[in-house]
Amino acid sequence: MQFDPWNPEFVAHPYDVYRELRDNAPVSFFEPTGQWLIARHADVNALLRDRRLGRSYLHVASHEAFGREPEPEFQEPFWRVIRAGMLDVEPPVHTRLRRLVSKAFTPRMVESLRPRVRKIATELAEGLAERGGGDLLAEVAEPLPVTVIAEMLGVPEADRHLLRPWSADICGMYELNPSLDVQHTAVRAASEFGDYLRELARARRDQPGDDLISALAQVADEGDRLTEDELIGTCVLLLNAGHEATVNVTGNGWWSLFRNPAELDRLRADPGLLPTAVEELLRWDTPLQMFERWVLEDIEVGGVTIPKGVEIALLFGSANRDPEVFPDPDRLDVGRADNPHISFGAGIHFCLGAPLARVELAESFGALLKAAPAMELAEEPVWKPGYIIRGLESLKVTV
Numbered sequence: 001m002q003f004d005p006w007n008p009e010f011v012a013h014p015y016d017v018y019r020e021l022r023d024n025a026p027v028s029f030f031e032p033t034g035q036w037l038i039a040r041h042a043d044v045n046a047l048l049r050d051r052r053l054g055r056s057y058l059h060v061a062s063h064e065a066f067g068r069e070p071e072p073e074f075q076e077p078f079w080r081v082i083r084a085g086m087l088d089v090e091p092p093v094h095t096r097l098r099r100l101v102s103k104a105f106t107p108r109m110v111e112s113l114r115p116r117v118r119k120i121a122t123e124l125a126e127g128l129a130e131r132g133g134g135d136l137l138a139e140v141a142e143p144l145p146v147t148v149i150a151e152m153l154g155v156p157e158a159d160r161h162l163l164r165p166w167s168a169d170i171c172g173m174y175e176l177n178p179s180l181d182v183q184h185t186a187v188r189a190a191s192e193f194g195d196y197l198r199e200l201a202r203a204r205r206d207q208p209g210d211d212l213i214s215a216l217a218q219v220a221d222e223g224d225r226l227t228e229d230e231l232i233g234t235c236v237l238l239l240n241a242g243h244e245a246t247v248n249v250t251g252n253g254w255w256s257l258f259r260n261p262a263e264l265d266r267l268r269a270d271p272g273l274l275p276t277a278v279e280e281l282l283r284w285d286t287p288l289q290m291f292e293r294w295v296l297e298d299i300e301v302g303g304v305t306i307p308k309g310v311e312i313a314l315l316f317g318s319a320n321r322d323p324e325v326f327p328d329p330d331r332l333d334v335g336r337a338d339n340p341h342i343s344f345g346a347g348i349h350f351c352l353g354a355p356l357a358r359v360e361l362a363e364s365f366g367a368l369l370k371a372a373p374a375m376e377l378a379e380e381p382v383w384k385p386g387y388i389i390r391g392l393e394s395l396k397v398t399v
């Protein structure tokens with residue numbers, strides 16, 4: 001098999017192909033997308049920190065000057081929302097936006113949320129156990145991070161069911177060469193989500209609550225530190241990034257444990273291993289398999305010169321299995337001590353929500369281990385078609 005992100009078989013089992021790439025072609029050109037694939041941990045890690053690359057090039061050049069076509073007109077509402085968030089901008093705008101929200105996500109701030117996260121996780125896990133099982137993904141993995149991030153931002157409970165579909169539709173645009181249909185769906189979702197938040201933020205500006213949207217609406221109101229578009233872009237980003245990957249780490253993580261029953265038994269016997277187990281599950285089957293960067297100046301990677309104007313694709317899933325960094329990398333080891341996985345990224349865009357994700361994952365796995373100590377897989381799960389965001393359709397279990 002070859003690197004083929006559109007092939008369901010590759011999506012289900014990418015790790016042998018990654019090994020081939022690391023061994024024989026660690027920097028290779030991928031014709032169908034015109035990108036250079038980067039397979040080794042050392043290169044991925046270094047390039048994430050390299051300022052000669054960017055998540056965008058629009059801070060240094062126009063589309064034309066960079067030799068790229070501007071996006072089609074119909075995508076404008078999508079990029080207006082997405083490019084206003086910190087993930088798609090570079091310094092100095094990135095620095096300003098990240099600083100405005102980073103206080104809400106410090107380890108200490110997040111630690112204070114733990115009791116609330118634990119309560120939600122316990123209720124969800126006990127509910128699943130009382131029903132004798134069900135779809136772990138829909139009944140535990142999704143509602144936990146959605147509830148937590150919606151509560152932080154102050155999205156009313158009655159509207160929370162909208163977040164998952166909007167996020168999923170927006171994420172469609174991040175897959176490689178999305179179909180026109182998928183693009184239109186993403187544009188529609190981004191503009192609906194943007195409109196919804198614009199209205200909510202205006203309401204909160206007039207009647208503030210004790211939540212992040214109110215706090216940001218206040219900042220936007222005060223002067224020049226945050227425009228309304230940036231406020232909307234930031235909230236969309238926080239709500240989407242704040243649950244999408246966590247849902248899939250939970251689903252992929254349990255599927256990893258079911259495929260490695262000795263490790264699941266080890267964790268059941270010693271829940272003290274939860275912190276290392278969470279890191280290992282993040283490493284072993286990360287839901288974010290690839291992140292892209294634009295080359296802003298010619299660079300050399302592993303003896304290959306990659307010219308300005310090209311896009312590179314950093315293979316996180318491959319970096320996480322690199323034997324140069326992880327002894328016996330294909331082995332799932334819930335007690336793995338030294339685990340510099342790349343699943344939260346590195347450099348200036350390092351995941352802002354990593355402390356929150358860690359709390360949510362530890363509490364969610366912990367609650368399920370406790371409430372459903374004999375939980376079993378009911379049927380073999382199926383992967384969703386996406387590769388860049390790689391998760392399961394569902395995860396049926398019996399308790």
Ligand code: HEM
Pocket residue numbers: 055086087088098149237238239241242243245246249288291292342343344345346348349350351352353354356357
């Ligand atoms: C296990 C779950 C999660 C994973 C694996 C994950 C992974 C990542 C990665 C890899 C990046 C960097 C992308 C890049 O460099 O191109 C990132 C950025 C980000 N993540 Fe997460 N994330 C998770 C959960 C969260 C949560 C719970 C939040 C909560 C708000 C969050 C908010 C963000 C934000 C705001 C950024 C952009 C940071 C910046 O551009 O400076 N993430 N995440």
